Amino acid sequence: MSRAVTYRAFGGPEVLELSEVAEPHAGPGEVRVRVTAAGLNPMDWAIASVPRVAAMFDVAPPAGFGYDLAGVVDEVGSGAEGFAVGDRVYGGAMARAVADFVVMRAPAPEATTPAPDALLHTPDGIGDEIAATLPVAGRTAAAALSRVGTGSGDTVLIGGAAGGVGIFAVQLARLAGARVIGTASEGTFGFLRELGAEPVAYGPGLAERVRALAPQGPTAAVDLFGTETVETALELGVAPGRIATIAAGPNPPGGVHSTGGADAEPGDLARIAEAVLAGDLVVPIAATYPIERIRDAVEAQAGRHVHGKIVVTL
Incomplete structure (x- = not known):
């Protein structure tokens, strides 16, 4: 078993639960990420609380929570190219990110447009907490x-x-x-x-x-x-x-x-990561919360009074 933040009905932070779920594994063409950090965004709690917004992203309860993530690849399925066990990665997994493990499809090497669930290599010199704030x-x-x-x-x-x-x-x-x-x-x-x-x-x-x-x-x-x-x-x-x-x-x-x-261009996220690495762009982290305090993290995010990003750590 592993942990994941889930909810069974629409609502505020009080509907979020830290649940025990079956541990997922990478299948053909997929990789599994051991998540170490998940950045929160207003859209995360909007999806969990407003049915109209959730429908725009094809999400309905019961569901997982969050999009932005960073971590380490710990399983690679057959046919998955471009990633190896031990690779540091960041990206997004719709309504699944705040969990111990997230299984994602490895992007095709020839892909030129960003996928709904995207996975990129984390540049050396950028920590997981910062990388987890970048995608959305x-x-x-x-x-x-x-x-x-x-x-x-x-x-x-x-x-x-x-x-x-x-x-x-x-x-x-x-x-x-x-x-x-x-x-x-x-x-x-x-x-x-x-x-x-x-x-x-x-x-x-x-x-x-x-x-x-x-x-x-x-x-x-x-x-x-x-x-x-x-x-x-x-x-x-x-x-x-x-x-x-x-x-x-x-x-x-x-x-x-x-x-x-x-609507972002395919290379925008990599360009932003390069700017962070060069010191041309800073990412203020307003607060970090352990996954056990997910409700507190979402309350802080939803209050819209934070200066910068909120990150959940695992």
Whole structure:
């Protein structure tokens, strides 16, 4: 037997259970990962609590929990290429990641598009806790910035800049040569300045505060939480084609782009890992929790007041 976080009905953190499950084994074309760390994302608890969101990812209870993971390959099935026992890996397994063992299909060597469940080699020099934060947040940030064409000379308004996706979006935009204005609560202003953003408080009057920082207005915007940043960017004259949102559903206001990690380019995740390894991108870990405290970890994540990422360790 092995351990896995599961739930039998939709609900809040209280429905999550640390369960004993049959130990899985790698079959043909598969590898088994001994998970050492799992990064949490807002989508994890949204899938576990909102049936509509779960249906978007083809998940229904009873189910496992989490997507981002890192660990070590400890079984390789026949025909699985590119991985060997002992390889350090990271990636994602939908609604299965927070578990002692996760069996995943080894990607075909010729694959050019990211699979729903992705597995990559962890670069030497990146620890498992950091690697376990990269897949969802990194790919989502990269996709959003690519969608609006962020580049040198841009002033990008990022809504929810201190959150799990925001920390990647801020730094990736800065690496692309853009100026970044990030919305957040005042308690995170110092944190955002360290990442290279100019912080501004969200809430009523946001447009005026942004205009005070950038009289010519932003040239692009990414909204990582709700629609306030979308509406503000439109008010400030940003073209809808240069505004993206990840949390407003398939039909966001004003005809702006709706996007997410599934729209990332195949090489984005490896590029982000390289930036981390080079020291050009930092991943603040707000807190780590042992798997036995999964409910506490999810409560912290769902509160949306953490500065950075939350990681569950196994």
